[in-house]
Amino acid sequence: MANDLSLDLEELRHLxxxxxxxxxxxxxxxxxxxLEKQLxxxxxxxxxxxxxSTNLKMASEPALKYTTLGSFSxxxxxxxxxxxxxxxxxxxxxxxxxxxxxxxxxxxxxxxGKNYRCAxxxxxxxxxxxxxxxxxxxxxxxxxxxxxxxxxxMDLHFKDDKIKPSLDKERDPMAGIMDLMKxxxxxxxxxxxxxxxxxxxxxxxxxxxxPMKSF
Numbered sequence: 001m002a003n004d005l006s007l008d009l010e011e012l013r014h015l016x017x018x019x020x021x022x023x024x025x026x027x028x029x030x031x032x033x034x035l036e037k038q039l040x041x042x043x044x045x046x047x048x049x050x051x052x053s054t055n056l057k058m059a060s061e062p063a064l065k066y067t068t069l070g071s072f073s074x075x076x077x078x079x080x081x082x083x084x085x086x087x088x089x090x091x092x093x094x095x096x097x098x099x100x101x102x103x104x105x106x107x108x109x110x111x112x113g114k115n116y117r118c119a120x121x122x123x124x125x126x127x128x129x130x131x132x133x134x135x136x137x138x139x140x141x142x143x144x145x146x147x148x149x150x151x152x153x154m155d156l157h158f159k160d161d162k163i164k165p166s167l168d169k170e171r172d173p174m175a176g177i178m179d180l181m182k183x184x185x186x187x188x189x190x191x192x193x194x195x196x197x198x199x200x201x202x203x204x205x206x207x208x209x210x211p212m213k214s215f
Contacts, residue, residue: 005042009035066107066117078150081127083143085118087111092136099129099145102158106134106143118143122158125149 009032016028074083087108094109104127105119118141126148135142147153 005035005039009039064109064115066115069116069118072118074156076153078152079147081145081147081153081156083118083145083156085141085143086139087116087141088139090136090141092134095134095136095141097132097134099127099132101126101129101148104132104143104145106141108141120156124153124155124158125151 012028012032012035016025016032019025019028069085069087072083072085074081076082083104085106089112090108091110094111096107096109098105102123103119103121104123105117108116108118123145128146128148131146133144135144
């Protein structure tokens, strides 16, 4: 409609430019004013164009990369375990924590331009997640884990019992001793490993009937 009005207005203005008689010029001028008013009114009520959705999905943000903190210290009392992470420049507001009954995962974001992570996927024993907390100090971070039951932990990480009583009555009685020696060898220091290796060699060569006598 607005396009038709514009064409009519253009033609009337052309007629106005060539009209000679005053009455004709007046009639044309009146009609021109009328059409101009209609065009202005049409412009005011013109519908706002509806944006067309492109249905384009925003690219997902790349997954954050973390440097795993494998070195930290810890101590305990009968009620709590405290983990000390020596890291400077940590912002308390940029620390994400995830405490579960048997695990802990603490993430430090934007520490001097890098992201760090201290995670223990399986703790030695259960904790009380809602009571655990993280405290940021100038040069370190203290992660406090509240024990579900009082007592001392042998380690932060869960460890399966490597030595279990045999239910096979016909098993070689020396097998239990061999398992014990193997466990001691795997967890012992260099001196312990040398001692166990010598005892094992002597036992196999017949120099000693009982390898455990070397300890």
